[in-house]
Amino acid sequence: xxLKILWMYHDLMDLYGDKGNAEVLRVRAQKRGIETVxxxxxxxxxxxINEYDLFFLGGGADKEQNLxxxxxxxxxxxxxxxxxxxxxxxxxxxxxQLFGRYYKDQDGNVVEGLGFFDYYTEATSRSSRCIGNIAxxxxxxxETFKAVGFENHGGQTRNVATPFxxxxxxxxxxxxxxxxxxxxxxxxxxxxxxxxLPKNPKIADKILQRALAKRYGRVELEPLDDTLENKAQExxxxxxx
Amino acid sequence: xxxxxxxxxLSHRVLSKMGRGGSLPGEIGLKLDPNFIExxxxxxxxxxxxxxxxxxxxxxxxAESLRAAGLKVINNRRGDNLNVGIATLLATNSxxxxxxxxxxxxxxxxxxxLYRQFRNLHPTHLVITNFFxxxxxxxxxMETIIRKIQDVTAxxxxxxxxxxxxxxxxxxxxxxKLAKIHTFSVCRNAVSKDKTDEASEGKFCPRxxxxxxxxxxxxxxxxxxxxxxxxxxxxxxxxxVSKINYDTESFTVDGTEYHNFIxxxxxxxxxxxxxxxxxxxxxxxxxxxxxxRTFVMKEGRNEVFALSKPCVINLIKNPTGANEVMKYINAQxxxxxxxxxxxxxxxDGHDVSWIWDAHFERLNTPEVKHIICSGLRAYDMALRxxxxxxxxxxxxxxxxxxxxxxxNEQNLESYVIATYTxxxxxxxxxxxxxxx
Numbered sequence: 001x002x003l004k005i006l007w008m009y010h011d012l013m014d015l016y017g018d019k020g021n022a023e024v025l026r027v028r029a030q031k032r033g034i035e036t037v038x039x040x041x042x043x044x045x046x047x048x049i050n051e052y053d054l055f056f057l058g059g060g061a062d063k064e065q066n067l068x069x070x071x072x073x074x075x076x077x078x079x080x081x082x083x084x085x086x087x088x089x090x091x092x093x094x095x096x097q098l099f100g101r102y103y104k105d106q107d108g109n110v111v112e113g114l115g116f117f118d119y120y121t122e123a124t125s126r127s128s129r130c131i132g133n134i135a136x137x138x139x140x141x142x143e144t145f146k147a148v149g150f151e152n153h154g155g156q157t158r159n160v161a162t163p164f165x166x167x168x169x170x171x172x173x174x175x176x177x178x179x180x181x182x183x184x185x186x187x188x189x190x191x192x193x194x195x196x197l198p199k200n201p202k203i204a205d206k207i208l209q210r211a212l213a214k215r216y217g218r219v220e221l222e223p224l225d226d227t228l229e230n231k232a233q234e235x236x237x238x239x240x241x
Numbered sequence: 242x243x244x245x246x247x248x249x250x251l252s253h254r255v256l257s258k259m260g261r262g263g264s265l266p267g268e269i270g271l272k273l274d275p276n277f278i279e280x281x282x283x284x285x286x287x288x289x290x291x292x293x294x295x296x297x298x299x300x301x302x303x304a305e306s307l308r309a310a311g312l313k314v315i316n317n318r319r320g321d322n323l324n325v326g327i328a329t330l331l332a333t334n335s336x337x338x339x340x341x342x343x344x345x346x347x348x349x350x351x352x353x354x355l356y357r358q359f360r361n362l363h364p365t366h367l368v369i370t371n372f373f374x375x376x377x378x379x380x381x382x383m384e385t386i387i388r389k390i391q392d393v394t395a396x397x398x399x400x401x402x403x404x405x406x407x408x409x410x411x412x413x414x415x416x417x418k419l420a421k422i423h424t425f426s427v428c429r430n431a432v433s434k435d436k437t438d439e440a441s442e443g444k445f446c447p448r449x450x451x452x453x454x455x456x457x458x459x460x461x462x463x464x465x466x467x468x469x470x471x472x473x474x475x476x477x478x479x480x481x482v483s484k485i486n487y488d489t490e491s492f493t494v495d496g497t498e499y500h501n502f503i504x505x506x507x508x509x510x511x512x513x514x515x516x517x518x519x520x521x522x523x524x525x526x527x528x529x530x531x532x533x534r535t536f537v538m539k540e541g542r543n544e545v546f547a548l549s550k551p552c553v554i555n556l557i558k559n560p561t562g563a564n565e566v567m568k569y570i571n572a573q574x575x576x577x578x579x580x581x582x583x584x585x586x587x588x589d590g591h592d593v594s595w596i597w598d599a600h601f602e603r604l605n606t607p608e609v610k611h612i613i614c615s616g617l618r619a620y621d622m623a624l625r626x627x628x629x630x631x632x633x634x635x636x637x638x639x640x641x642x643x644x645x646x647x648x649n650e651q652n653l654e655s656y657v658i659a660t661y662t663x664x665x666x667x668x669x670x671x672x673x674x675x676x677x
Binding site: 011012014016017018019020023024027061062063067132133150152193194195198199228229231232235 | 382383384442444445450591592593594595596597598618620621623624625627628637
C-alpha cells in the first residue's frame with residue numbers, strides 16, 4: 001500500500017508551522033508500513049493533482065496569499081477533477097478561505113475564491129481578530145472526540161453548511177457563532193493551527209483513512225503509541241476547561 | 242511635572258536600596274504622566290537599536306564601544322526595551338530638570354513599539370539588525386511591523402544603519418528618503434550556502450514583487466540577494482566584512498582584523514553593525530575591537546554555569562534564533578545532553594507553532610545523548626522531537642528544578658535552551674544547582 005500527498009505552495013503558505021501536518025501524516029503512515037510520498041508544488045509548477053490521494057494547503061501571510069491566489073485559480077479544473085475522484089483535502093486557514101465563494105478584505109476589496117463551497121469570508125477590523133488557543137468537539141466519520149489548536153485570523157467565515165466542529169473554548173469561524181471550520185466526506189477545512197495534527201492524532205488518522213480510501217477503500221489502521229500526543233492535548237484541554 | 246520625575250527617581254533609590262532593579266520606576270512615571278518620555282532632553286547622540294534578533298547584544302556592543310572611545314554613555318543593558326524600561330533608563334540618568342546626563346544614549350527598542358516612541362526619543366541613529374518571522378500572535382505579521390517603521394522613518398533626517406544582507410531591513414532605505422542610509426554586509430564564508438531550507442520571509446522584491454535571487458545564504462534569508470529586474474539589493478556597503486576565519490575567531494574589514502567574542506555568523510553581523518555606527522560617528526574602530534575581544538554575553542546569552550560538567554544556556558524565541566543556537570550546539574565537540582524549556586506566556590507568545598518552523602531535526606546527532614523537555618508546553622516540545630525520530634532520547638520533566646537537577650546528575654556537558662519567560666527562572670535554578 002502506498003500514499004501520495006501533494007503539499008501545495010509549501011514555500012509560501014507555510015505560516016504557523018503548518019508544515020508539521022505533512023510531517024505527522026508521513027510519519028504516521030510509515031509507522032503502519034504504508035510507503036508515503038510527500039510532493040511539493042509551488043507557483044507555476046506543473047502537477048497532475050488527481051494523481052494524489054491527499055491535497056494539503058496551509059495558511060500564509062496576506063502578502064503570500066495574494067501571490068498564490070491567481071495560480072490556484074488557474075488550477076481550478078485540476079482540483080475539481082481530483083475532488084470528483086475522491087481525493088482527500090486538508091485545508092488550513094488561508095487554504096480554507098480560498099475554497100469558498102470570496103474573501104473581502106478590510107478595505108472592501110473582494111477576491112473571488114474557487115467557489116467549491118458556499119461559505120464566504122469577510123475581514124473584521126484589525127482590533128478584533130479571533131486569536132488564541134481553541135478547543136473543539138467534532139464528529140468525524142462516526143466518532144466524536146475533542147481537539148485542540150491555535151487560531152489567529154481576522155476573516156469571519158459565514159454560511160458554512162457543514163462545520164467541522166463545535167467550539168468548546170475560543171472563537172472558530174466567527175467571533176460569535178461557536179462553530180469551527182468546514183467538513184464534508186472528503187474535505188476538512190479549518191482555522192486551527194498548532195499545527196493541527198501533532199496534538200490531534202485521531203484527526204491525523206481519519207485524514208489518512210480518507211486519503212487511502214481513494215484507491216484502497218476502507219483501510220483499518222493499527223493503533224500507535226500516542227502517549228505524548230494525548231498528554232499534550234490533555235494539558236491544553238485542562239487549561240481551557 | 243518635575244514632581245513626577247522626583248517621585249520616580251525617589252522610587253528608584255528606594256527600590257535600589259531594597260536590592261530591586263527593574264522597570265517599576267518607569268512604570269510609575271508613565272502612570273503619573275503618559276507623556277513622561279517626551280519630557281527628557283536627550284544627549285547629542287541617541288542610537289536606537291531595533292530588529293527581531295540580536296538587539297540586546299548589539300546595543301550592548303555599541304554602548305561599550307562608545308564608552309571605549311571615551312564617551313559617557315547610558316544604555317538599557319538588560320534588554321528592558323519597552324516603554325517602562327526606557328522611561329526607567331532616562332529617569333534614573335537625568336537631573337531634576339529632565340536633562341539626561343550623558344553624551345550618548347544607546348537604547349534597545351522593541352520592534353513592535355518603536356513607532357510609538359521613535360520621535361519622542363529624538364534619535365540621531367537608528368540601527369536595524371534584521372527582521373525575521375517572530376512570535377506571530379504577539380507580533381502580527383512581519384509585514385505590519387516593517388510598514389509601521391517605514392511610516393515613522395519617512396521624514397527622519399538622521400542616520401539609519403541597515404543590514405544590507407537582509408531584504409526586509411533594506412526596504413527601509415527605499416522609504417526613508419531624507420535619512421542618511423548606511424549598510425553593512427558579510428562576504429561568502431565557510432557557513433554560507435547556495436540554498437536554504439530555513440523558514441523565511443521576504444522572498445520577493447519589495448519594489449516589483451519578483452522573486453529575489455541569492456548568490457548565497459548565511460542563515461535564514463540573510464545573504465547576498467538582488468532583484469534581477471530593478472537591482473534591489475545592489476548595495477555598496479559602508480562596512481564590508483571581507484573575510485571570516487572561524488579557527489582564529491576573527492574577521493576582516495577594510496584590511497583590519499577584528500576578534501570575535503563568539504564564533505557565530507550572527508555575532509559577526511552584530512559586530513559589523515557596531516563598526517558601521519562607529520564609522521558614522523567618526524570614532525576609532527579599534528575601540529570597538531577592544532570590546533569585541535573581551536565582551537562577555539550575559540543574561541542567558543551563551544552563559545555558562547558550572548554544573549558537574551559545564552552547562553551553557555541560551556535564549557530562543559523564534560525559528561531563526563533557535564536554528565542558530567542549534568548550529569552552535571552542534572559545533573561544540575563531544576557528547577552532550579540538552580534541556581529545552583518551552584513556555585507560552587505573554588512574552589513568549591501564546592502560539593508555540595513556531596517550533597515546527599525551526600529545524601529541531603538538527604539535534605538528531607549521535608553526540609546528543611538525551612533531551613529533556615520542560616516548561617508549560619513541555620509535551621508540545623516532546624512531540625516536535627518525536628516526529629524528528631528522537632523518540633527514544635526524549636524525557637518530559639515538567640518541573641524545572643527537577644529537570645536541571647537531572648542534567649547535573651548526568652555528569653555530561655549540557656546545553657539548556659529556554660524561551661523568554663523561562664530564561665531567568667532557569668538561570669536562577671542553574672545558579673542554585675551550581676552551588677550545591
